[in-house]
Amino acid sequence: MKQRIGVYICHCGGNISDYVDVQQLGKLMAKEDGVVISKDVMFACSDSTQKEIEQDIKEKQLDAIVVASCSPKLHTHTFRGVAIRAGLNPYNYTQVNVREQCSWAHSDRPMDATIKAYGLIRAGINRVAHSEALESIEIEAQKAVAVIGAGIAGLRAALDLARMGNQVYLIEKEDKVGGRVLTAGKLFSSGENGKDVIEQLVRQIKQMTNIQLFTNATLGKVSGSVGNYYMDVNVNGELLKLHVGSVLVTTGFDFYSPGEGEYGFNMSDRVMSLQDFNMLVEGSNGQLMHNGQPVKTIAYIYCVGNRQSKGENKYCSRQCCTAAIHSSLNVHEKFKGVKAFHLYRDIRTYGKHELLYEESSRKGDIYIRFDEKEPPVVEIKNGKPFITVKDYLTSKKELTLDADLVVLVTGMVPRSDSTQISELLKIPIGNDKFFNEVHPKLKPVETVIKGIYIGGACQGPKNISESVQSALSGAAKINSISRKGSIKPEPIVARVDADICAWCNKCAEVCEFDAVKPIESSGKMIAEINISTCTGCGICAPVCPVNAIEIAYFTDNEIESMIDGFAEPADIAPREEVKETASTGQSKSLAGYPKIWRTIAGAMDDKTLTIPEIAGLVNISNHEATWNVMTMNRYGFIEAVGLNDDETHYNYKLKR
């Protein structure tokens, strides 16, 4: 128990003190058990106050402090710094939030806000009285990275990681690198060929001495945690053991493969996927030929195997629209007189890809919109595809068209072997079966396993530049760990009481971070927490049947004492001068404002009037009336009360 506690209650320059009676609270807190000093301060975070607290800690030999001000998100590190500078353990300090949780949230009821603040500060004092000094942990981190998958994302990330000085092991299961881009043909918007882009990257990679590339390599057992992962890699039947600090997974995606007979797939060789079609275009010269016959009309069917509201893949692969339109434009560029029909559900050519859509329309490509409920029907008549479709842009008129080729624009699906990778690296899988990041916006390349990062299309459909961007952001995250050479996680982790624990495995089952492992200790099996992977989330503590686990900084003692502190009734006298914030109920005085405003207010009285009516009453121009009424509205003297009966003007009324 701490016996020399300092309490600092912040005015926040009025943000808190206008509503919460901080002066009274300061006096009341001084009476609490163990409190040696209690003050109300204007700005707790200001330099002078920080110095004042440091001085108090030293002079009064404080062993714990409570700062009641704003959210801990804002100033935890500020006051931890104060504690450290004064020689106090930073975990013997507690932040109480009386701004966001009291003054701001209850500005309409200042008395209640004060009572709530009283309870929260008391809870903080009780907690800090039970606080322990915690020592930070430091773990050595390897300056080596494994990149799994040598597609464009993996290649680019490996290059960046190597340039930043990391040893990179690039692991590819195929016999050649480049993945999907290798066979993608001409790319938008640079116009380069995918093969050239990959060759250029490989040339650059070969120049780096700190990248080791393994092809025909598969991932085996993985153990360890952030900073020190041990992984088995099988390279051409040979076992290789790697020791790396972090892992970047860039395993990419598979194209959806249409089912037998889906839009005529496999019923005729004239129905093909977009990828096969691109190869056909790439291979044809002079005239687009298919099996020795010229191709004059092409029907592209979009959203194949994607956006199935009742099927497997509910998501949109978002890059296929652009890919199909780009292919169509390539065809127009290479061959003359080819007509294209695009049978789509919605066109999603976001960003500058819109230019492609416009260009394709200009070239006379015909866009036909269908609904998922009424998809086009492809029949093979006399060896040629014949399509029937209900066009939603022509009030569902049933249209027919002949096409020499039907191109199925297929979406992206997760790699068939992605479950294997996810099991080895413990990467969670989302609803769409792709790898799941912690948060799509706040932590877009991190997985719940520290040190394992995902990039590129393995975490969801992406185009090339988006894939590379996400892989590079993973590389940057990895470098921030390996650069320091060590990791310093917060000491807020789970602790096991070795005497009580009897290893029932319940905690290991619930742990999302794989941080609990059994070990032998004085002749019995107990749970051991890996402090480098434990995040202190606390999920293990309540499931323990014998209460052998507690979380540092959130011990049962601390939490229970907080509840006690908060529950005790407060004895607070109302402030003499309670600041009035709600509107007074009286109309505001127009003194000091333009004379015309008083004339307008006089003319309006209790009536509801439009601007032309006001102008007529006061005998000013509509223009002048508009300007003045608008400004009066802005200053809160007048309010708009809806349209008039003709719906030509707004009605205005004096605010009372």
Added chain:
Amino acid sequence: MSHINPNFAEEIKRFGAVDFDLCFNCGTCTAICALSTNDESFPREMVRYSTLGLEDDIKSSLKPWLCYYCGECTTDCPRQANPGELMMSLRRWLTSKYDWTGLSGLLYKHLAAYIVGFVLIIAGLLFFGTRMGWNQDRIMHIGHYFEMVAIGSVFVVILLPNLIRMWYYTILKPGIKAPLKVYITSFSDLLLHMFTQKRSLDCEHSFNTKFKWFEHFILVIGYLSLLFTTVFLDWFSSQSTFVIVLGYVESAIIFVVTFHFVLKRIRKTDALHKFSQPSDWFFVIWLFLMGISAFAVRLFIDLNIMQNNFWLYMAHLTVLVQWAVIIVPFGKWTHFLYRSFAMFFAKIIEQNRVLTVKR
């Protein structure tokens, strides 16, 4: 069930359509059109039919004629797809479909055909003049009768069959069986729209619209009454002061108004004047030439200098024949006729629908 014709876009572009394939079907044009209604909504639907090449649907539709080309849709189109100009092109295309001779389509698509036609007429008139020994009285006498004969035969041989074809495409073929009573009660609409173009006043409400309507109105009245004055009151030989002054006023109206029309097409300030086709130019220029040459001929007669300037009458006659033989039956003049009949047919269809619902 309709079959898509991807080649239609190129066909309609030869009739003057510009960039309409850029349309992404937002419907702004239809929303903004003052004449489009829930029952008769355009132009988006027509743009869509054109993209898909649904010729039968376009041929049976009267909607292109319901548009008076105020140009609002073109101005506000977010894709600059020129829906207004497409509607204009569809009207040209439709006249070529109504025309049984097929000459309309030929003239719209080939400027050379127009020029050949004009040159042939000049040659024919020179031949005729020589045959007549350049006898002024005889030529003017025959010229006067030519007008009557031309009006009658063009109407009977070309325009009437074309109107019947139009009726077949838009009423008979789609299976509209309206009783005779409906035709009779709707007939007043035909005359109303033919002579007043009343519907165009419902376009965007502005001074510009009203002025445009007024110009067009006095031009139609001026043109029709000049026709009457020359043919039946024999303006060029008349001794009546009233008739002479009337003719002057009518021909002056024609050349002043058409001069303004030509200027507008040159200046291209309105959407509707931005994409003038040869047929548009010939229509306004020939009308202008007719007005001014008729005015000058009568002036020369009154000043007694006609005898020495007979070339002027020959020039007037050339313009007149070119107008009557080419522009009236196959050119833009037919729009005047088809549009009023379209309004008449639309009224019949609407009344018939009301009748069917009642039953």
